[in-house]
């Protein structure tokens with residue numbers, strides 16, 4: 001081989017290696033985003049926001065709440081880990097909170113001005129934008145399962161009262177006598193404000209009276225999850241507000257106010273003075289900010305809670321998972337029962353003031 005052919009051969013080999021290198025690089029960059037997302041999953045839950053102050057809790061009481069939140073979080077996480085859907089995961093989490101008298105949903109629901117309990121719940125699938133919601137029911141043990149029946153098995157979005165219960169009964173969901181929901185403590189809560197023209201979030205009554213946690217159970221419950229397929233789902237369940245008018249429906253069953261999920265943006269569950277969340281269409285507003293601006297989820301939550309809800313006189317908080325599986329929350333109350341768990345091992349459960357935000361570092 002003469003020098004010229006030798007050089008040509010070298011240049012050709014070099015060029016070939018460069019081409020192979022570049023095409024390998026390209027291959028890596030074009031790895032479908034979905035593939036990397038497949039292993040990502042996360043879940044965030046709340047158990048209500050309000051005057052939740054560290055000073056009112058003994059260490060033992062703090063543990064009771066944290067343990068129940070952990071049980072709920074773990075149940076939803078397990079569904080996701082085993083490849084289950086986010087819709088199933090949030091139901092697994094929420095039913096645990098509904099079955100506990102610690103929270104204002106299901107078993108722990110508050111009383112209305114007539115001394116009755118009327119429960120609201122909703123659920124939304126962020127991939128299909130299918131939703132289901134129930135309002136004013138009091139014979140279904142787990143209202144979130146009822147909301148899911150409306151999503152799955154009816155052409156409607158929101159069913160109320162007797163009509164909702166007739167449908168739900170057909171699908172084998174556990175029905176209970178309304179006496180199942182009675183708790184002495186909730187009833188005493190009502191007696192304290194019954195006859196007055198005011199309604200209270202459990203937590204507000206709690207902070208105002210500076211009473212002990214056992215006398216004033218907190219809040220609405222909610223969960224948001226993203227599964228291994230990148231589908232986001234959100235759900236919320238509540239007994240509403242103590243001494244609410246008979247027939248009053250809050251934000252929790254209102255899609256766009258108490259609950260919203262859209263794979264293109266995020267999933268959200270709200271808690272707080274429902275009327276203000278309805279007036280600001282709070283959950284959808286956050287989603288729209290993400291859709292139409294470059295604001296981060298953190299900024300979007302802050303905008304809606306502090307610049308829209310608070311000036312009207314409302315209070316509460318929201319939990320959020322964005323399309324990347326990152327978790328966010330914010331509230332303008334002293335505390336919010338909350339927790340999250342992600343597939344990268346991050347997990348936090350908190351009750352009180354904002355000491356740390358979800359890290360959202362390196363979700364797998």
Ligand code: ASP
Pocket residue numbers: 048049104201202219220238239240241249250251252270271272273274275316
């Ligand atoms: N948002 C619920 C309602 O207004 C109450 C709560 O979150 O505690 O019915």
